[in-house]
Amino acid sequence: MPPAVAHPVRLLPLVFLALILVGTLLLLLPFARAGETNPTFMDALFTATSAVTVTGLTTVDTGSYWSPIGHVIILILVEIGGIGIIALATVLGLFIGGRLGLRTQMLAQVDMHVVSLGEVRPLFRRVTVTLLGFQAVTAIFLTVRYRIAYFDSLPEALWNGVFDAVMAFNNAGFSLNSDSLGRYAGDEAVLLPVSVAVFIGAVGFPVLAELYRGWRRPSRWTIHTRLTVWGSLLLFAIGALAFLAIEWANPATLQDMPLVDKIVTAIEGGVMPRSGGLQSFDWNLVEAETQAIAVVMMFIGGGSASTAGGIKVTTFLLLAFVILAELRGDPEVQIGRRSVSGRTVRTAISIALLAVMLVYGGTMLLMLWSDASHIDALFEVTSAFGTTGLSTGLTPELDTASQLVLIGLMFIGRVGTIAAASAFVLRRRQPRYHLPEEQPIIG
Amino acid sequence: MPPAVAHPVRLLPLVFLALILVGTLLLLLPFARAGETNPTFMDALFTATSAVTVTGLTTVDTGSYWSPIGHVIILILVEIGGIGIIALATVLGLFIGGRLGLRTQMLAQVDMHVVSLGEVRPLFRRVTVTLLGFQAVTAIFLTVRYRIAYFDSLPEALWNGVFDAVMAFNNAGFSLNSDSLGRYAGDEAVLLPVSVAVFIGAVGFPVLAELYRGWRRPSRWTIHTRLTVWGSLLLFAIGALAFLAIEWANPATLQDMPLVDKIVTAIEGGVMPRSGGLQSFDWNLVEAETQAIAVVMMFIGGGSASTAGGIKVTTFLLLAFVILAELRGDPEVQIGRRSVSGRTVRTAISIALLAVMLVYGGTMLLMLWSDASHIDALFEVTSAFGTTGLSTGLTPELDTASQLVLIGLMFIGRVGTIAAASAFVLRRRQPRYHLPEEQPIIG
Numbered sequence: 001m002p003p004a005v006a007h008p009v010r011l012l013p014l015v016f017l018a019l020i021l022v023g024t025l026l027l028l029l030p031f032a033r034a035g036e037t038n039p040t041f042m043d044a045l046f047t048a049t050s051a052v053t054v055t056g057l058t059t060v061d062t063g064s065y066w067s068p069i070g071h072v073i074i075l076i077l078v079e080i081g082g083i084g085i086i087a088l089a090t091v092l093g094l095f096i097g098g099r100l101g102l103r104t105q106m107l108a109q110v111d112m113h114v115v116s117l118g119e120v121r122p123l124f125r126r127v128t129v130t131l132l133g134f135q136a137v138t139a140i141f142l143t144v145r146y147r148i149a150y151f152d153s154l155p156e157a158l159w160n161g162v163f164d165a166v167m168a169f170n171n172a173g174f175s176l177n178s179d180s181l182g183r184y185a186g187d188e189a190v191l192l193p194v195s196v197a198v199f200i201g202a203v204g205f206p207v208l209a210e211l212y213r214g215w216r217r218p219s220r221w222t223i224h225t226r227l228t229v230w231g232s233l234l235l236f237a238i239g240a241l242a243f244l245a246i247e248w249a250n251p252a253t254l255q256d257m258p259l260v261d262k263i264v265t266a267i268e269g270g271v272m273p274r275s276g277g278l279q280s281f282d283w284n285l286v287e288a289e290t291q292a293i294a295v296v297m298m299f300i301g302g303g304s305a306s307t308a309g310g311i312k313v314t315t316f317l318l319l320a321f322v323i324l325a326e327l328r329g330d331p332e333v334q335i336g337r338r339s340v341s342g343r344t345v346r347t348a349i350s351i352a353l354l355a356v357m358l359v360y361g362g363t364m365l366l367m368l369w370s371d372a373s374h375i376d377a378l379f380e381v382t383s384a385f386g387t388t389g390l391s392t393g394l395t396p397e398l399d400t401a402s403q404l405v406l407i408g409l410m411f412i413g414r415v416g417t418i419a420a421a422s423a424f425v426l427r428r429r430q431p432r433y434h435l436p437e438e439q440p441i442i443g
Numbered sequence: 444m445p446p447a448v449a450h451p452v453r454l455l456p457l458v459f460l461a462l463i464l465v466g467t468l469l470l471l472l473p474f475a476r477a478g479e480t481n482p483t484f485m486d487a488l489f490t491a492t493s494a495v496t497v498t499g500l501t502t503v504d505t506g507s508y509w510s511p512i513g514h515v516i517i518l519i520l521v522e523i524g525g526i527g528i529i530a531l532a533t534v535l536g537l538f539i540g541g542r543l544g545l546r547t548q549m550l551a552q553v554d555m556h557v558v559s560l561g562e563v564r565p566l567f568r569r570v571t572v573t574l575l576g577f578q579a580v581t582a583i584f585l586t587v588r589y590r591i592a593y594f595d596s597l598p599e600a601l602w603n604g605v606f607d608a609v610m611a612f613n614n615a616g617f618s619l620n621s622d623s624l625g626r627y628a629g630d631e632a633v634l635l636p637v638s639v640a641v642f643i644g645a646v647g648f649p650v651l652a653e654l655y656r657g658w659r660r661p662s663r664w665t666i667h668t669r670l671t672v673w674g675s676l677l678l679f680a681i682g683a684l685a686f687l688a689i690e691w692a693n694p695a696t697l698q699d700m701p702l703v704d705k706i707v708t709a710i711e712g713g714v715m716p717r718s719g720g721l722q723s724f725d726w727n728l729v730e731a732e733t734q735a736i737a738v739v740m741m742f743i744g745g746g747s748a749s750t751a752g753g754i755k756v757t758t759f760l761l762l763a764f765v766i767l768a769e770l771r772g773d774p775e776v777q778i779g780r781r782s783v784s785g786r787t788v789r790t791a792i793s794i795a796l797l798a799v800m801l802v803y804g805g806t807m808l809l810m811l812w813s814d815a816s817h818i819d820a821l822f823e824v825t826s827a828f829g830t831t832g833l834s835t836g837l838t839p840e841l842d843t844a845s846q847l848v849l850i851g852l853m854f855i856g857r858v859g860t861i862a863a864a865s866a867f868v869l870r871r872r873q874p875r876y877h878l879p880e881e882q883p884i885i886g
């Protein structure tokens with residue numbers, strides 16, 4: 001058995017590395033670049049990483065820097081790195097089957113909720129078709145609206161509609177316009193379809209599959225689906241309401257808008273930080289409190305095995321239940337009528353703590369290597385780790401070292417903290433005996 | 444049995460509340476105030492809370508706002524709230540004995556490492572005498588230096604020496620001077636004794652007791668002592684070296700100092716954020732990176748059952764071992780030749796996550812209610828939660844609501860996140876059956 005299959009935990013990072021490498025080489029080809037000069041290596045590497053990890057942070061203006069061929073390359077990288085990888089993980093999960101440990105199961109997370117080989121293949125095909133169908137519907141909506149209100153030619157409207165629909169569903173924040181969705185600010189016929197597409201994309205494959213089979217019976221949903229669905233709705237509602245309240249009187253965002261536009265923009269403000277990354281307003285001009293809330297949302301991210309990054313909704317909510325159990329003095333962590341093993345809890349903590357370390361470490365490096373303020377550095381770093389793609393405009397101003405930090409964070413954010421970190425830690429032999437317990441004083 | 448003893452988890456918060464109340468009333472007495480006007484209620488409440496929780500944040504200038512009687516009241520509140528509470532916790536631990544659960548043991552943490560009643564009382568007396576002895580020695584050192592170099596009268600030098608020695612040992616950041624230790628900047632004959640006293644005070648009673656009995660045999664130390672001692676030294680070394688490196692060329696701090704002064708100031712920079720709170724330089728003028736590192740150090744804090752706040756060194760290091768075990772794929776979390784129970788791990792996570800929520804929530808409130816920047820709000824809030832007392836000067840400028848946030852954080856930081864939060868959560872009956880396990884997807 002080749003090493004990569006014997007150690008499947010190493011496979012996913014390798015797949016992503018290979019995709020980034022191929023993407024970089026493709027973008028370095030002269031015809032990928034618009035204008036006279038060749039693309040620089042750093043711009044190609046950054047763009048390829050951002051596309052494959054479905055982030056959307058950019059060092060250059062996507063629309064004007066890359067040629068139409070470059071845009072097609074980015075679109076394909078996004079589709080492979082987003083929905084494509086989830087398909088691979090599913091197949092991988094089936095291939096390795098029951099031999100996966102908890103760690104490696106995380107790579108192919110979807111296999112934990114599907115029972116037999118026979119059940120999965122048609123299911124996978126149906127969900128993939130459904131996802132592509134959703135993308136097509138969104139693309140049609142956007143194309144019609146773009147043709148009516150923004151573009152004179154149908155091909156141009158169509159290309160923008162397809163591009164934005166793919167970006168929305170894959171939660172990739174790339175846009176052909178230099179101001180992202182800025183020209184569509186307050187236009188509910190654009191912002192609502194895009195927000196819905198981003199929200200569905202961020203829910204994740206396992207949950208969509210389960211909803212597809214049994215959305216009528218919430219009482220039978222697995223814990224994972226319940227946590228993801230209710231958690232996603234809750235985080236969206238908190239984000240949108242906080243955005244509305246804080247930005248209400250901000251002249252740079254909501255103040256001068258009619259009420260409907262205010263609400264639509266607040267919906268965007270609630271959806272996008274949870275990994276979408278498209279923006280109809282300037283995140284550099286929102287209140288600092290809104291930025292701080294967005295940092296939390298980007299850090300949490302979307303659902304597991306989705307196109308979103310971050311520590312994931314389930315990880316976040318599980319930790320909330322852990323705290324609740326501790327405060328109540330419960331012997332077990334319970335969610336619904338189910339208990340959660342200590343091992344699962346340990347994995348959740350490790351993910352959250354590694355994420356905090358990475359984000360705060362990255363923030364300090366950006367502060368050291370640039371003139372960025374604390375909140376600006378934190379915002380951009382969290383956006384990279386959460387593969388969100390929202391930006392206050394800092395990324396293009398950074399030096400190479402700082403951009404490499406963001407590249408590393410996008411990669412880790414997409415591959416998963418544990419999978420990425422495991423690659424650097426040798427697996428020790430499992431000890432065959434238990435050591436005596438001792439209880440250090442905590443807190 | 445009275446309710447407070449039947450539910451000892453509620454006792455410690457009540458004791459602290461009572462102390463703060465008494466302190467506030469004492470400071471409201473006209474003769475506690477220097478000058479003509481009476482002290483305001485908020486200033487008295489804030490100062491009393493800051494003193495009882497051995498923090499050192501102040502809304503007013505301690506030296507000029509309070510009379511000598513006011514200073515004596517603050518000194519006594521600090522001694523009771525610092526070393527005094529640790530004595531109470533010990534007695535409490537003995538009184539309730541083996542009936543404590545993990546949650547309540549945290550209140551009287553010291554009882555976990557002492558075996559019998561007969562062993563503890565003389566030990567406690569000896570350690571208390573030793574601590575007071577340490578304070579006396581520090582006071583003598585400082586008095587001599589103050590008399591030689593700074594004050595013309597011996598009583599003045601003595602009073603300043605005693606005050607600063609008590610503050611240092613209790614990790615309380617109050618100073619009779621408006622610039623804290625500013626006038627002693629670079630004076631190793633002041634900064635070194637103060638730093639040593641702060642470091643020892645932050646180690647904590649259980650560790651000091653164990654070191655007293657067996658400091659020659661590190662191999663026999665409990666895990667708790669090993670984690671605390673090596674962790675404290677490691678965090679100090681990291682803090683001091685980072686301070687030296689980042690501030691080396693900062694004209695507001697190290698640049699113009701001779702080498703010895705640079706080193707002494709870096710030692711202070713490594714010690715004080717771990718809960719001391721005295722400062723010979725202006726934390727508003729250090730580099731933003733140094734502030735960010737100090738935030739991490741203040742958040743971690745000192746040893747358990749010490750005069751320090753924060754999540755504590757053991758909690759922090761235990762979580763590091765949890766991550767290591769997860770990455771290695773170990774079934775148990777192991778430290779040294781001992782394993783740590785899942786329940787202990789759960790407590791550690793809960794503390795760390797509650798702390799993150801409190802600190803980030805407090806930061807957002809301060810940002811909402813004042814013009815403070817993100818880093819300034821984060822710095823002051825973490826200083827309150829860590830009962831550290833370092834300040835960039837923000838506290839006096841805050842409105843009443845924000846100052847109440849800081850008061851709440853100082854209280855929670857000193858009482859302990861879990862103890863404070865438990866007071867708000869009803870203890871459910873322990874379920875007598877186990878629920879079936881289910882494994883949500885994590886990460």
Ligand SMILES: [K+]
Binds near residue numbers: 054055171173277387
């Ligand atoms: K994104």
Ligand SMILES: [K+]
Binds near residue numbers: 498499614
């Ligand atoms: K302090």
